[in-house]
Amino acid sequence: MSGARTPVRSAERGTARPTVTISFAGFNRAWAAWMGDRLERNGVRVVYLRWDAPPEVSLPRLLRDLMLSEGRVLILVSEWYFQLGPRSHEEWNAALREVVAPDPTRFAAVSVTNAPLPQAVSVLSPANLTNLGADEAERRLFDRLDLPYDPHANGVDGRRGPRFPASMPEVWGGVPRRNTRFTGREPILSDIHHVLQSAEPGAGVVSLHGMSGVGKTQLATEYVYRFGSEYDVVWWVNAEKRVTYRRFLAELAPKLGLQTGQEYGERLRAVRDALRRGEPFSRWLLVLDGADEPEQIWDLVPTGPGHVLITSRNPEWSEHNSRLLEIPVYSRDESVAFVRRRAPRLTETEADQLAEALEDLPLLLDQTAGWLNDSDLSVREYIALLEGGIDSDVVKVSADFPVAFQTAWSILLNKLRETVPESVDLLRLCTFFAPGFIPVRLLRDLPGDELPEQVAGLVNDPLLWNKAINQLRQYSVVRLESHEASLDEAATGDSLYLHRMVHQIVHKDMPEPERTEFIDVVRRALAAADPRRPTDTRLWPTYAEIVPHLKYADVLHTPSAEVQQLVLNCLRYMFLSGEYRAGTKLGQRALEAWRELLGETHPRIWDLTYHYCNLLRANGDYAGSERLNRHATDYLREERGTQDLEHLRAANGLGGDLRGLARYEEALELSQWVLVAYRDQLGDQDSRTLNALNNLAVSLRLLGRYEEALDTDRRTWEARRNLLRARHPWTLTTEFAYALDLRLLGRYTEAESVQARNVDEHRIVMGADNPQTLYAEHNYAMCLYRSGNRDAAGPMFASILERGERVLGEVSPTTLVFATSQSCFIREHGDIDLARELSESVVARYEVARADNHPFLAGARANQALILRNVGEREHAHALLEQALTDMTAALGPTHPWTVGTALNAAALRNLTGDPESAELLSRATVVNATESLGRTHPLTLSTRIAHAADLRNLRDRRQAEKVEQEALSDFESTLGRQHPHTISARSRIRPYWDFEPLLT
Structure with missing residues (x-):
């Protein structure tokens, strides 16, 4: 049978x-x-x-x-x-x-x-x-099975089969330990597998979305173990913060055998490229755990033949090429099965009652069943407690949390206090860090004599520490699967994971005396972890780890000088690393708190003002920064005198504010005075003197005095290389400024050579998406464009704008620079409608952010007029250009390069609208102004000469037109070469135009 x-x-x-x-x-x-x-x-x-x-x-x-x-x-x-x-x-x-x-x-x-x-x-x-x-x-x-077999059988299609389950994928990292109590979820696991396996290459991305405590991470972990044999690479990454995501994804590079340097930005690029190409492995699975902020990391999600699995509380992943799967609470059958596995002493009926009381929430079921199994309390008695049999002062944490969760936690905390009270102390300490991965190793690094007796006993006794850790693990209060720690760290509990829900309820349920004592311990731990060198990019990962915890440790309301210095260093790091928006918020809160705590004129207020104003300026709030800096400058000058170093620092910052407000002459005068004062006080080779010299060059550049700016930047660059190092961020800034000066002077080949190297160094030192790196890349793209390499420049403009909008926002001064260049490029070489839309948005943003007489607004309108000209709206374009010319002349004078460029365009529109005489008068004057400002052979001057020849020809003065044109062509060929696009266009009698490019201040 x-x-x-x-x-x-x-x-x-x-x-x-x-x-x-x-x-x-x-x-x-x-x-x-x-x-x-x-x-x-x-x-x-x-x-x-x-x-x-x-x-x-x-x-x-x-x-x-x-x-x-x-x-x-x-x-x-x-x-x-x-x-x-x-x-x-x-x-x-x-x-x-x-x-x-x-x-x-x-x-x-x-x-x-x-x-x-x-x-x-x-x-x-x-x-x-x-x-x-x-x-x-x-x-x-x-x-x-009593079946014959061929051990070498490969099947009909020769396909590669699943890996033997007892062997691991060739690359495996960061994956949490498998939960041997995992229950149910079969349909969801099947759905994940089906969606990933049926996805087209590059589209295999699934996001598991659901409320806190629903078990998204456990589900992803089970998927990895259940289907991991189908992959050659399985890599798990903590994606709660962009900086940690980048760092741990970059750690995959050596595992893939990629030959890179030590800098994690370089490794990250190599990893993403290898995954995209599917070399050396095409079957890869990347898990991004806790990716609750898609806008922070979506651009770094690898594409290619592999698969990506994301866990997140944020449903916005559906907008980023990801299939969203909603993860519900357990079904009742799953809850009962899980509870009985977690608490074998409970009957099926009791498990059902408990599941109903706890609303089938996996995290709460796990924690409660765990300690109930060890307790003499019956399920009926426990449910009675949940329904109000405990103290009536249970705090309601959030409408998002079930009441049962909050009550259950009060019961569990009582259980922990009775067994290992030190575990409650450790848990409460953890709530003064941010939820998620908590670097409790920082607590253990504190000297014991600086700690309260209660905490010192816990931290300094390894047996007691491990006992507290194990008690919290036993009831699933914390877990040790740290993606930021080595295996040794995880084994000793040096880094814990505390769920957001647990964090909030424990933080609320804490006596005030312990709150005061514990928060002071965490503040000191964070201050002790401060590397104290925020300008060293190699230490940025440490600051990136510290910053999220500042809010929870309430570091702004302590008189501790050490903690206040930590805040200042973090603000400096946030400015240098490009975290402008978050840094501005921290600076604002700090200023309000410290004025109340320390008084309006405490010395630390001036330190804070300096860092806060840097961030305000980076965000484009020049008026707000100017108010603060002017107050600081006036007060310090009155109280300490003009040569006081803090007064000079405030005055130097005020110069930056004036430049942002387009008060360039004032800024230049102030920059010159500050430089002299620093030289008198500190000498030529002090870093503060060199900062002032750098700022002088910025003022000169904005005034169109490019040769003087170049000379100043050359001297600053040489001095910074000697004083600091070639890869110091300030040295790279000056090298970039030098290349920018070269380009503005029309020395495109030299500029491209310097800037190419500078971009590479920026990526290594600062990271690919740092604002300073993006601006360096923008200058490189402009060098390529001006040299005639449009094919290379075009994709760079688009990429830089996309990254700038994501990193900095659409209204950032830096983003507006990128948007301006992209609009100008696609006007000539892309979609004119898209160029118009982008240009109109730039004008609108400048209208909101800048005064009516600001040259940036006039320049943006001049660019917009060129688009209107190209789409046939000549009268509108003519009116807009004439307004721009009037405003630019009033703001900067007739010989400024921006005014010269605007006049070049305005003369062309006068011709198109039937006024050749006025056009010729304007173009003749423009040649004179350009020659005075930039010299006879500058590319912009050459363009004005070609335009003047065209206007003379329109007035039928052919002899003079020919003479002007031939002289200009000869200078074009000797300056840019016969095959340069500008030379070819001029030879073809295509009338030149000028694009306005805003410069950062």
Whole structure:
């Protein structure tokens, strides 16, 4: 009666093939996939049947239903197979004796576990596959099924099969330990697998979205273990913060065998490129855990032939090429099964009651069932406590949290206090860090004599520390699977993960005396972790780790000078690293808090004002920065005198504010005075003197005095290389400024050479998306464009703008520079409608952010007029250009390069609108002004000369037009070369135009 060799006709081949139905628990899917693949390669037809055991259906009936399957039934034996339900071993023994024993040959079995199993499993005679290599496991599989096999069979298509489950993927990192209590979620796991496997290359991205505590991370972990054998690379990354995401993704580089330097920005680029190309591995899985802010990291999500799995509380991932899967709370059957596995002493009815009371929330079920199993408290008594039998002053933390969660936590905390009270102390300390990954190692680095006795005893006693850690782990309050720590750190609890919900409830439920004591400990720990060198980019990861915790440690309301210095250093780091918006918020809160704490004129107020104003200026709030800096400058001059160093620092900052407000002459005068004062006080080679020299060059550049700016930047660059180092951020800034001066002077080849190297150095030192790096890349793109390499420049303009908008926002002064250049480029070489839309947005933003007479607004309108000209709206373009020319002349005078460029364009529009005489008068004057400002052979001057020749020709003064044109062409060829696009255009008598480019101040 055996059905082991029942022939089944193959529709494809017309031949009989044996059929095997594999019955497996979802937990062991990788084993089932491997076995099925080996069977199919040897001509066996395989049917996969995941074993589900609904509690309402009896085991004998389920086993009889299994016998209806085709061919022989192969049961994959593991503890998971018998735990589904869950049912007792006695129930299983009875069912196996009743159904299997009468016809044992209908079944076959293999075992992949050494765990205790129901005794009656022996009727299945399972072949043991544990602790074997792939070849021996395969031999035993076929032997148990009485099937012949070829160990070298590759199947018909020669495809690569699943990896042997007992072997790991070639690259594996950061994955949390598997939760042996994982329960249910089978449909969701199947959906994830189906979506990823059926996705087109580059689109295999799934986001698991759901409320806190619903088990997204546990689900992702189970997916990795269940399907990991299908991949060559499995890499788990903490994605809660951009900086940690970048760093840990970059750590994949050496695992992939990529040859890179030590800088993680370089490694990150290499990793993303390798994953995109699928070399050296095309089957990769990347898990981004806790990615709650898509706008921070979506651009860094790799594309390519592999798969990406994201866990997030934020549904906005659906807007970033990701399939969103909503993760609900447990179904009641899943809750009951999980509770009984977590707390075996509870009956099925009690587990159901507990699940209902806790609203099927996995995190809460895990924590509560864990301690209930060790408690004498009955479920009925516990539920009575939940319903109001405890103290009535339970704090309601958030409408997002079930009331049951808050009450349950009060009960659990009482349990922890009774057993290991130090675990509650540690837990409360953790809540003065930000939720998520908590670097508790910082606490252990503090000297014991600086700690309160209660905390010192915990931190300095390794046995007590580990006892507290283990108590919190036992009840799933924290976990040790730290993606930021080494295995050794995880083993000693030096970095913990505290769930957001737990963090909030514990923080609220804390006596005031302990709150005061614990927050002081955390503040001191953060201050002790301060590297005290925010200008050193190698230390930025440390500051990136510290900054998120400042808010929770309430560092702004302490008189501690050490903590206040930490705040100042973090503000400096945030300015240098480009965290302008977050830094501005911190600076504003700090100024309000410190004025109240320290007084309006405390020396630290002036330190804070300096850092805060830098951030305000970077965000484009020049008026706000100017008010603060002017107040500081006036007060310090009055109280300490003009030569006081803090007064000079404030005055130097005020110069930057004046430049932002387009008060360039005032800024120049102030820059010159500050430079002299610093030289008198500190000498030529002090870094503060060189900062003042750098700022003088900025003022000169904005005034169009490019040669003087170049000379000043050359001297600053040389001095900074000697005083600091070639890769110091300030040295790179000056090198960039030098290349910018070269380009503005029309020395495009030299500028491109310097800027190419400078961009590479910026990427290495500052990172690819640092604002300073982006601005350096922009100058490089402009160098390429001005040199005639439009094909290379175009994609760079688009990429720089996209990254600038993402990193800095659409209204940032730096982003507006990028948007201006992109609009000008696509006006001539792309989509004119898109150029118009972008240009109009730039004008609108400048109208809001700048005064009506600001030259940036006039320049943006001049660019907009060129677009209007190109789409045929000549009268509108003419009116807009004339307004721009009037405003630019009033702001900067007739000889400024920006005024010269605006006049060049305005003369062209006068011709187009039928006024050639006025056009010629304007173009003649423009040549004179350009020559005076820039010299006879500057590219802009040459363009004005070509335009003047055209205007003379329009007035039929051909002899003079020819003379002017030939002289200009000769100078074009000697300056830019015969094949430069500007030379070719001039030779073809294509009238030149000028694009306004705003400069950062």
